[in-house]
Amino acid sequence: MIKLNYRKQRFPAAFFLSLFGLFPISLPAMAESINQPTIAIIIDDMGNQYQNGLDLVLLPYPLTLAFLPERRHTQALLRLAQQYNKEIMLHSPMENLLGLQLGKGGLHENMSEQEIKSTLANSFKAIPNMIGINNHMGSKLTTKPKIMKWVMEQVKQHPFYFVDSRTSANSVAAQTAEEYQIPNLTRDVFLDHKQTRKFVQKQFLKLIEIAKVKGTAIAIAHPHKVTVDYLSWALPKLDEKGIRLATVSAIWHIQHPHQQMHSNHKQLKNNWLNPSTAFSHKNTLSANTAYTQ
Numbered sequence: 104m105i106k107l108n109y110r111k112q113r114f115p116a117a118f119f120l121s122l123f124g125l126f127p128i129s130l131p132a133m134a135e136s137i138n139q140p141t142i143a144i145i146i147d148d149m150g151n152q153y154q155n156g157l158d159l160v161l162l163p164y165p166l167t168l169a170f171l172p173e174r175r176h177t178q179a180l181l182r183l184a185q186q187y188n189k190e191i192m193l194h195s196p197m198e199n200l201l202g203l204q205l206g207k208g209g210l211h212e213n214m215s216e217q218e219i220k221s222t223l224a225n226s227f228k229a230i231p232n233m234i235g236i237n238n239h240m241g242s243k244l245t246t247k248p249k250i251m252k253w254v255m256e257q258v259k260q261h262p263f264y265f266v267d268s269r270t271s272a273n274s275v276a277a278q279t280a281e282e283y284q285i286p287n288l289t290r291d292v293f294l295d296h297k298q299t300r301k302f303v304q305k306q307f308l309k310l311i312e313i314a315k316v317k318g319t320a321i322a323i324a325h326p327h328k329v330t331v332d333y334l335s336w337a338l339p340k341l342d343e344k345g346i347r348l349a350t351v352s353a354i355w356h357i358q359h360p361h362q363q364m365h366s367n368h369k370q371l372k373n374n375w376l377n378p379s380t381a382f383s384h385k386n387t388l389s390a391n392t393a394y395t396q
């Protein structure tokens with residue numbers, strides 16, 4: 104199991120000393136550290152807008168950034184995101200019930216299996232260092248089992264995880280990923296579909312409450328000014344509230360403490376496509392490092 108924060112990292116030595124009565128540490132305190140509520144925040148729609156995207160890249164916290172393929176600012180922000188050690192996902196545009204335009208990389212219900220798979224393959228190439236995928240929109244496509252199977256067959260070719268953004272209550276995306284044994288997670292809260300500070304705050308508190316009950320919780324937010332301002336204010340306060348911030352892959356490891364994320368992709372070890380435990384470990388630690396500064 105990965106070490107998740109400084110407290111846990113120091114634990115073995117503290118525990119050893121406590122055996123000799125030199126440094127008493129209570130077992131409940133230890134359990135509290137292990138069970139510390141942990142949240143992840145995915146920033147969707149990266150690549151469309153530069154300044155807010157940049158401000159989020161520069162926040163010294165382990166946010167997970169989901170990039171739309173081939174948008175105006177995707178490549179520039181991707182380079183910076185890698186430089187600033189952010190976890191990177193593909194934000195894959197999928198057909199919605201409102202008929203909104205999807206732009207490049209869009210997946211539609213009327214596409215053939217070959218078109219779905221080759222479009223996804225091109226999107227993977229367009230987002231170097233991606234280690235996960237979630238859906239942009241998709242209120243229509245994620246309810247279509249046949250197309251979700253094609254999607255997961257393509258995802259399965261790589262050591263990626265899948266996050267169901269849950270833009271439809273009838274989404275079968277996560278369960279299809281599960282059928283294909285693709286590591287998968289599901290969004291718990293949208294932070295900013297109303298762009299007021301009051302609303303973002305309400306959603307953020309809801310996220311924390313879910314993490315307190317379930318142990319982990321995942322939010323999706325967007326590069327809006329109100330979100331940048333709110334996260335800049337709120338994230339430095341998490342540590343004193345006893346809440347931990349981690350990347351999405353680290354959340355998966357917390358949820359599956361005894362499993363390898365991609366045991367069937369061993370041949371890709373040390374390849375950039377492999378989201379290794381070390382990577383999520385490093386990013387989670389960086390969160391705690393930031394808190395202590």
Ligand SMILES: [Zn+2]
Pocket residue numbers: 147148194238239240
């Ligand atoms: Zn989106």
